Amino acid sequence: MTVETLSTHRVHGGALRYCRHDSTSTGTPMKFTVWTPDGQGPFPYLVWLSGLTCTEDNFTVKSGVYQHAARHGIAIVAPDTSPRGEGVADDPAYDLGQGAGFYVDATQAPWAPHFMMHSYVTGDLLAAVEGAFPLDGARKGIFGHSMGGHGALTIALKHPELFKSVSAFAPIVSPLNCPWGDKALSAYLGPDRAAWRPYDACALIEDGKGAEFDDILIDQGLADNFLENQLKPELIEAAAAKAGREVTVRRQAGYDHSYFFISTFIGDHLAFHAARL
Numbered sequence: 001m002t003v004e005t006l007s008t009h010r011v012h013g014g015a016l017r018y019c020r021h022d023s024t025s026t027g028t029p030m031k032f033t034v035w036t037p038d039g040q041g042p043f044p045y046l047v048w049l050s051g052l053t054c055t056e057d058n059f060t061v062k063s064g065v066y067q068h069a070a071r072h073g074i075a076i077v078a079p080d081t082s083p084r085g086e087g088v089a090d091d092p093a094y095d096l097g098q099g100a101g102f103y104v105d106a107t108q109a110p111w112a113p114h115f116m117m118h119s120y121v122t123g124d125l126l127a128a129v130e131g132a133f134p135l136d137g138a139r140k141g142i143f144g145h146s147m148g149g150h151g152a153l154t155i156a157l158k159h160p161e162l163f164k165s166v167s168a169f170a171p172i173v174s175p176l177n178c179p180w181g182d183k184a185l186s187a188y189l190g191p192d193r194a195a196w197r198p199y200d201a202c203a204l205i206e207d208g209k210g211a212e213f214d215d216i217l218i219d220q221g222l223a224d225n226f227l228e229n230q231l232k233p234e235l236i237e238a239a240a241a242k243a244g245r246e247v248t249v250r251r252q253a254g255y256d257h258s259y260f261f262i263s264t265f266i267g268d269h270l271a272f273h274a275a276r277l
């Protein structure tokens with residue numbers, strides 16, 4: 001799978017590249033960034049999944065992750081949040097369509113066949129980055145924010161054979177129980193809510209998936225506008241307690257939903273993953 005490097009930038013003693021490749025899952029070109037430390041590798045790495053309205057650029061420019069990645073010798077991969085382009089379905093709302101792929105494989109028109117973000121992240125993306133860069137596929141973790149936190153949790157819980165660690169910032173923990181989830185999963189997966197369970201972190205924990213993870217770290221700002229209506233971290237705490245599983249939710253007073261919050265605690269998440277990779 002050919003990866004085209006669009007630009008390269010020196011950052012924190014390593015190389016940040018903006019890349020594009022053709023995805024067979026989405027049937028479109030897809031963009032991502034990859035940062036690698038200097039040296040031969042192979043390096044352990046983390047996949048970051050961004051939230052609604054984001055491209056590969058938001059985390060890359062706003063999170064401040066690379067100074068921490070350099071300290072731990074961990075590479076970072078950050079893909080776009082959906083397929084894009086003129087031939088790809090879209091919606092005028094910010095929380096559906098391009099920029100809002102929800103990391104699911106859509107089964108409903110007009111979203112199928114391009115909105116195949118679960119398959120893209122677990123298949124084409126990993127194959128592309130491990131083929132083109134000195135990354136150690138046996139030592140990788142996944143993390144993300146909001147919609148991307150939901151993506152990281154559900155992908156890890158469904159694929160513990162791929163990822164050794166998982167964490168999230170202000171994640172949607174149960175699309176079955178919030179307006180963002182109702183809207184997006186109705187559109188992408190249809191009205192049968194049983195089809196949503198494989199994309200709901202709480203349901204996956206209830207169903208015993210991903211028990212390999214010794215702990216899952218979640219940071220949640222208490223001044224987050226989306227906390228009570230959309231994010232509801234108490235639901236994943238309850239699911240984990242019922243299943244006898246470890247999920248650590250750190251409630252951070254005064255922090256909102258933004259990348260200011262993420263940049264404040266990103267170092268803690270790098271340390272969490274480094275201890276497990």
Ligand SMILES: N[C@@H](CCC(=O)N[C@@H](CSC=O)C(=O)NCC(=O)O)C(=O)O
Pocket residue numbers: 050051052053054058062094145146147148257258259
């Ligand atoms: N435009 C919307 C909210 C959009 C928003 O807050 N997006 C977040 C992710 S929200 C959940 O997935 C984000 O990461 N934005 C990009 C950024 O660089 O901050 C609204 O106004 O409500």
